[in-house]
Amino acid sequence: MPSFSHSKIGTFEACKLQYKFAYIDKIKVEAEDTIETYLGSRAHEALEKLYRDKRFEKLMTLDELLVYYNKIWEENWKDSIIIVKKDYTADNYRKMGERMLTDYYDRHKPFDKGRIIGLETQDFLPLDEQGRYKFHIRIDRLMDMGEGLYEVHDYKTGSSLSNQKELDKDRQLAMYSQWVRQNFKDFKKVRLVWHFLAFDKEMDSYRTKEELENLREKTLSQIAEIESTENFPANVSWLCDWCLYKPICPKWKHEVELEEKPENEYLNDPGLKLVDAYVKLKEKIDAYRKEAEEELDKIREALIAFCEKEGVQVVAGSENKISVKTYETIKLPGKNTKERAELIETLKKLGRLEDVSSFNTYALAKILDKKEWDKGELEQLERFWTAEKNYRLTVSKK
Numbered sequence: 001m002p003s004f005s006h007s008k009i010g011t012f013e014a015c016k017l018q019y020k021f022a023y024i025d026k027i028k029v030e031a032e033d034t035i036e037t038y039l040g041s042r043a044h045e046a047l048e049k050l051y052r053d054k055r056f057e058k059l060m061t062l063d064e065l066l067v068y069y070n071k072i073w074e075e076n077w078k079d080s081i082i083i084v085k086k087d088y089t090a091d092n093y094r095k096m097g098e099r100m101l102t103d104y105y106d107r108h109k110p111f112d113k114g115r116i117i118g119l120e121t122q123d124f125l126p127l128d129e130q131g132r133y134k135f136h137i138r139i140d141r142l143m144d145m146g147e148g149l150y151e152v153h154d155y156k157t158g159s160s161l162s163n164q165k166e167l168d169k170d171r172q173l174a175m176y177s178q179w180v181r182q183n184f185k186d187f188k189k190v191r192l193v194w195h196f197l198a199f200d201k202e203m204d205s206y207r208t209k210e211e212l213e214n215l216r217e218k219t220l221s222q223i224a225e226i227e228s229t230e231n232f233p234a235n236v237s238w239l240c241d242w243c244l245y246k247p248i249c250p251k252w253k254h255e256v257e258l259e260e261k262p263e264n265e266y267l268n269d270p271g272l273k274l275v276d277a278y279v280k281l282k283e284k285i286d287a288y289r290k291e292a293e294e295e296l297d298k299i300r301e302a303l304i305a306f307c308e309k310e311g312v313q314v315v316a317g318s319e320n321k322i323s324v325k326t327y328e329t330i331k332l333p334g335k336n337t338k339e340r341a342e343l344i345e346t347l348k349k350l351g352r353l354e355d356v357s358s359f360n361t362y363a364l365a366k367i368l369d370k371k372e373w374d375k376g377e378l379e380q381l382e383r384f385w386t387a388e389k390n391y392r393l394t395v396s397k398k
């Protein structure tokens, strides 16, 4: 039974190429964690220990919690861990983790609300009746609050704070909510709780049965899309800085290789030379074209003024002459205006719309490319088109 998780579907949504590298080609990368995931793992482990001890009626003091956190930080540390934000050191991140745990501890001590029934709970939630697909469940902390109320707790160590609207639509914890409903028949309500540790903020949300059913259907249709996808284009975004496949991604491979070269080799790189030459020449052409067009506009205005002043329609040069014609054009209502809609309706009524509307090959090519119509319809059109390789060069700042 293929299994999907929140992060697997999220990867497909964020970048299809990254999804292919990770889940289809299953490429193992040498690179280590980023500092953000490293901090997240250590903070999760420290909180797991806090609650595990609590289950055994042993309450860690804040000092003990911080000593444990620093111990696992040291034990697991590798110098190859990636720090993207160069203004901050590993120690800045370690201290940030200490502050998160201190705030959390002070806010929730003595941790005696409800009964802990799961820590880092792992299971699978079947998504369809035939049992073809399942969703990976991993709950940071599951609590039984009594009288049928369950709480699913999730710790977030990232530096962005979600808003309520985003949490009310969150897929991950909603799926966990469904899992609780299926596994604890005495449930009456499931409270989904996010702890945004960097902000010392606790936020929550609930899901109705209908919302969960809609989510299940939506997730199944996303899975169907994933399974039928044949093209996996790269999607460059701010997330690329945290992507472990950057050194093999065609959007970044060359830049990563250049960064690793010493300066003398770097400047001799053939790709770098080509880009520099291309940009230099293009900038020169663009500047010349702009200047020439402005000059041409001025001469054009002067020629029109000359014709009007002298009462002539053709002006002679040394080897050429220019004819200046005055003519009127018909101006029709612009796109998306009420008048335009009325005009189209009138043409339809007159049976004349076909005479003046042209076949939009651009729109059809887009539909064929994105496979937006039914398979049968697309098959009937297949003999009319061929795939042509084109190149578009776009210059941007690094």
Ligand code: SF4
Residues within 6 Å of the ligand: 015, 016, 017, 018, 234, 235, 236, 237, 239, 240, 243, 244, 245, 246, 249, 250, 251, 252
């Ligand atoms: S580096 Fe960016 S574009 Fe390339 S695979 Fe990773 S996320 Fe996608």
